[in-house]
Amino acid sequence: EAQVTQNPRYLITVTGKKLTVTCSQNMNHEYMSWYRQDPGLGLRQIYYSMNVEVTDKGDVPEGYKVSRKEKRNFPLILESPSPNQTSLYFCASSSNQRAGGPAGELFFGEGSRLTVL
Amino acid sequence: AQTVTQSQPEMSVQEAETVTLSCTYDTSENNYYLFWYKQPPSRQMILVIRQEAYKQQNATENRFSVNFQKAAKSFSLKISDSQLGDTAMYFCAFMKHGSGNTGKLIFGQGTTLQVKP
Numbered sequence: 001e002a003q004v005t006q007n008p009r010y011l012i013t014v015t016g017k018k019l020t021v022t023c024s025q026n027m028n029h030e031y032m033s034w035y036r037q038d039p040g041l042g043l044r045q046i047y048y049s050m051n052v053e054v055t056d057k058g059d060v061p062e063g064y065k066v067s068r069k070e071k072r073n074f075p076l077i078l079e080s081p082s083p084n085q086t087s088l089y090f091c092a093s094s095s096n097q098r099a100g101g102p103a104g105e106l107f108f109g110e111g112s113r114l115t116v117l
Numbered sequence: 118a119q120t121v122t123q124s125q126p127e128m129s130v131q132e133a134e135t136v137t138l139s140c141t142y143d144t145s146e147n148n149y150y151l152f153w154y155k156q157p158p159s160r161q162m163i164l165v166i167r168q169e170a171y172k173q174q175n176a177t178e179n180r181f182s183v184n185f186q187k188a189a190k191s192f193s194l195k196i197s198d199s200q201l202g203d204t205a206m207y208f209c210a211f212m213k214h215g216s217g218n219t220g221k222l223i224f225g226q227g228t229t230l231q232v233k234p
Binding site: 035110 | 150152161162164167169208212220222225227
C-alpha cells in the first residue's frame, strides 16, 4: 500500500529535550516536505526537499532541522523544543515534474501531535 | 504572494442533500494547481479533488465536483448526495506549477462541514 508513515503519532516532551519525528514514504517520490498545522493559522510549510541531499527552508523553519540522506526518509529534528512548537505536524511527498518541483498532488502522512511542556 | 480565502468557517447539510463550499484565491501566476483536501476527525489530510489551471473543464470525482472560475479566481467545491462520512474540515489549497515550483501548498483557513442524519 502506497503511504507516508510518520512516527511518533503522539509525543509529549519537555522544553529543551531533542527529538526527531521520522517520515518515510514507499512511493519512490523525489519531493518531500514538512508542514505544521495550528488553529487559526492553517498549515504552513517548514522545510522541503526536492531530492536526496537537497533541502530548503519553507515559511517557518526556525527551530527545526531536516536531512535527506535517503530518498524514502525525511526526518524533522527539533534540537531544543520550545512550547511554541506544540503543534500537529504533517509530512508529505510527491513525484517531481520534469521542470522540477512536485507534479501536483501531495500525499500526506497521518500527522504527529507534538506537545512541548 | 498568493493567498487563499475560505469565507465559510462552518457549514451544515442534511444527509443526501447537496452543499457547496466556497474558495477564492489571489495570485499573479498563470500556471498553477488548485486542490480540495478533506481532514476528518482522524486528522489525516486526504485529497478530494484537484484542478490544473490550464484546463477549462471542471474536475469531477464521483460525488465531488468543482466550479473553477479562473478570471474570478474562484474555486468552489460541490458535494452531492452528502453522506455522514463527509463530515470533516475541508481545505482549499493552491500550488504554483512549472519552473520555480517549490511544492509549497498555500492553504485556506478551512471550512468545517457537518452532515446531519
